[in-house]
Amino acid sequence: DIRGRDEIAQIGHEFNSLTDRLQTTETARRRFVSDASHELKTPLAAIRLLSDSILQTENIDPETTKEFVTDIGREAERLSRITEDLLRLTRLDSGVAETPGRIPVAPVLERALKMLRPVAEEKEVEILIVCDGAEVVSTEGELYQILYNLAENAVKYNRRGGFVRIQTQAGAETTVITVEDNGIGIPDGDLNNVFKRFYRVDKARSRAAGGTGLGLSIVSDTVSRRGGAIRAESIPEGGTRFTVTMPCLEREEDTP
Numbered sequence: 001d002i003r004g005r006d007e008i009a010q011i012g013h014e015f016n017s018l019t020d021r022l023q024t025t026e027t028a029r030r031r032f033v034s035d036a037s038h039e040l041k042t043p044l045a046a047i048r049l050l051s052d053s054i055l056q057t058e059n060i061d062p063e064t065t066k067e068f069v070t071d072i073g074r075e076a077e078r079l080s081r082i083t084e085d086l087l088r089l090t091r092l093d094s095g096v097a098e099t100p101g102r103i104p105v106a107p108v109l110e111r112a113l114k115m116l117r118p119v120a121e122e123k124e125v126e127i128l129i130v131c132d133g134a135e136v137v138s139t140e141g142e143l144y145q146i147l148y149n150l151a152e153n154a155v156k157y158n159r160r161g162g163f164v165r166i167q168t169q170a171g172a173e174t175t176v177i178t179v180e181d182n183g184i185g186i187p188d189g190d191l192n193n194v195f196k197r198f199y200r201v202d203k204a205r206s207r208a209a210g211g212t213g214l215g216l217s218i219v220s221d222t223v224s225r226r227g228g229a230i231r232a233e234s235i236p237e238g239g240t241r242f243t244v245t246m247p248c249l250e251r252e253e254d255t256p
Contacts (some may be wrong), residue, residue, distance in 0.1 A: 158183035180241035
C-alpha cells in the first residue's frame, strides 16, 4: 500500500507496476508452455498408440500396416509443423531479425501459391489474384510466411468449389494486402482471439485440417514487428477477410 505523493511513493507505484507486468509475463509464459506441451503431446500419443498397435498385433496384414504407418507419418509431419512454428515464435520473441528491405509482393505471393495450388485443386477452390506492383518493408522470408499462412487458412477452411481472393493495393507510404474467402467463416465472438497463440475456433476441425494454432499468431507478430497492422472480419455473404497493412517506405533505422 502506498501513501503520499513524494518520491518514495512514486518509486512504490513504479515497483507495483513492474511487479504486475512481471506477473502478467509469467502467467503468459506458463500458459504458453502448458499449451505447447499439450499440442506436442497429442501427435506423440497418436504415434505411440499406432506403433504399439503394429508391434502387438500378430499376423497383421500388409494393408493395415500400411494404413498405420501412413497415419504415423501424418502425425510426424504435424509434430514437425508445430516444432517449426514454435521456433519461429521463439525467434520473433527474441527480437533478433534480419535487416528488412523493400520486397515486391507479387513474386513472393506466386511462390507461396505454388505450394498451395495442389491443395486448392483437390478442394476445387479457385484462387483469384489482383496484384499491382506493391512492395512492403520486410524480409522475403517474413513476407512469405505472412502470405502463405493467410492463403493456407483461406484454402483449408473453405468449401468445395469456393474461392480465395488475394489483392494488393500500393499506397504512398503503406501497402494493403487483402486475403478473403467464402468459406466456413469465423464467428464474430472469435475474431478478436484468432491471433492468440494456440487459439482455435474449432479445435477438432483445425486439427483435422493440420493446423497448429500458431499460424495467425506468427503472422500478427511478424506484421506488428515491421510496424504494420492486421485485422480479421467476417463477410456478410459468408467467409472471412484478413487485411494486412504494412509500410512500403524504409525508415532510417531500417537501412544498414
